[in-house]
Amino acid sequence: MSASNAQPSPALHVNGLALARGGRRLVSGIDLLLAPGNVVFLRGPNGAGKTSLLLALAGVLRPESGTIRMVGGDDGEPAERRVHLLLPQSGMKARLTVRENLDFWRALNGPTGLASEAALERVGLGGLGAIEAGHLSTGQLKRLGLARLLVSHRAIWLLDEPQSALDAEGEALVGALIGAHVAAGGAAVVTTHHDIAITPPAAVLTLTLGATR
């Protein structure tokens, strides 16, 4: 993964962020500094705004007030291309094979990470390349989504419940992938219902969003 070390990694500065959805204020007063090597867990009950905050960090949701700034890193690239977004919906096409799906994302996002076959091996889907994604189980689709993160290198990972639908082994995989990513200088924001063990251990911050009515 020498390519990732060649470029400095950016940091996310969040100040006084407030989010609203459908006219309803979700969160307010969020301050956050996501530096290279950090992992942030977003905790909180359902409906607290964890996913909305993640989408705001990804530049999809416009905040009601406050700022999100990406500082440092390669300033040529727009912010959208420096984050990886992983949502519960895998974004994989059912009628394309596993390999076709992964190759597509690798070509579209840039072949700056692992080779497709190596990525599939890493997430435990090695040898399933020729199977249509529609035949995969939910857990396997989750792993395929993780493989997508591996084939193109991006500094900041925004993961929405990455361990859902995965067994204990899958959860360990998620922890290992995040750990390797931040050890190489990346950063991650993860929404989750319980803590994930990051291996190797990394600097973890926990941000708990409360649902106030």
Added chain:
Amino acid sequence: MSLDSTAKKPNWFSRLAHPGEFLRWSGPWILPLSLLTALLFAIGLWLAFFVSPGETENVGTTLRIIYMHVPNAWLSQFVYGVMAVAALGTLVWRHPLADVANKAAAPLGAAFTALALFTGALWGRPTWGTFWEWDGRMTSTLVLLLIYLGIIALWRAFDDQLRAGRIAAIVTLVGAVNIPIVKFSVDWWQTLHQGSSVLVTGGPRMAPTILWSLAVMMLAFTLLFLVLHIVSIRTEILRRRATSLARQAAMGADA
């Protein structure tokens, strides 16, 4: 590159056009404006029926209908212009009142366009012998009506009216850019098919009395739109408030 959105200090325009502020200062204006509109209509109609000639050579015996038709035709385009400006307000300046103004204007624009078509048909009937001819101007007006109706349907299709506002703004602007293209192509189509009789609203050669009467009626109709628009905006603001109150009540009951 930054993904930032900072809260701006409101300037005088923003303060004036903030929905709450708008409700406050627009209220007292409605009655005077309505009276002025009624007055102008009274003058205009008197001019139309008692001062203006009943026919001229190039227009025929149904001349008086132009005092209804021309203002409505003018409004059908003017209202779209207002909507286009409001659309820019939504997209470029994120003005809080802009999408309300756009939504409020659409049904009014559709109504005026429909009236323009109706009065145009009445006007043309003695000349054409039928209620409809695929005349260039009438056809373009018909297409404009369809565009209005599409925008109204768009507003109604969204649950989230804030999202609807931004989408409707894009559609309004796309329509605005295309309307000249449609006009041009319809005129071209007309010449291709040796177009049927053309509605003549007359030009500078019209008698001064006709022009004056027309001017008064145009002003009256424009004021009518203004009054209706203000009332419609106020209604929409109140409607949104009612909706958000209802939503809060539901959430409160849930806690």
Added chain:
Amino acid sequence: MSGFSALVARDIRLAFRAGGEAFTLVVFFVMIAVVAPFAIGPDKVLLARLAPGLVWIAALLSMLLGLDRLFRADAEDGSLLLLRHAGLPLEAVVAAKLIAHWLVTALPLIVATPLLAVLLSMDPAMWGATVLSLACGTPALVAFGAIGAAVTVGLPRGGVLAAVLIAPLSIPVVIFGVGAIAGQQAGSALLLLLALSLVTCAVSPFAAALALRTGEE
């Protein structure tokens, strides 16, 4: 393979695997030419005279039917959000999807045109001009369709609304398209049609990308 061509290839591949939807549109296209004589009467002279218009109406209706495919599938399975973070700007993503969509929906229609021409007793001298007119005009229909699809992507049953929004805008395309098939002004009509297609294809990715972005906020 560059990201752009990967996206075009993916959309084409999906269209052929997803139950042959593209084929259904061609059947619809031909069906209009089959239904028309029942409505108009089998008078060959009359049909031949109406043929250019009928072909274009069939093309327009087929394209309107198909435009919902552009973004809905991606919106529903979450890929649209991911495409916004692709290595390409969203405008380029839309442009790639436009190209794929034209190849998958318009091109089969153009190939099927001679079939319609036969059914409608079209004068053989006009066949070439008809194919050319469709080739030059369908890009504009795809471009308008993309804007309509992008605007309604979040709505259930958005396809009908998109068609209603796009139909008035498509009138110039139909006017010039039919005009380019026969008549004295055919040459200038074809040029106007081409110009319209070029301009709309250039502008549409930007308008559609804007609609996709604002629709999500």
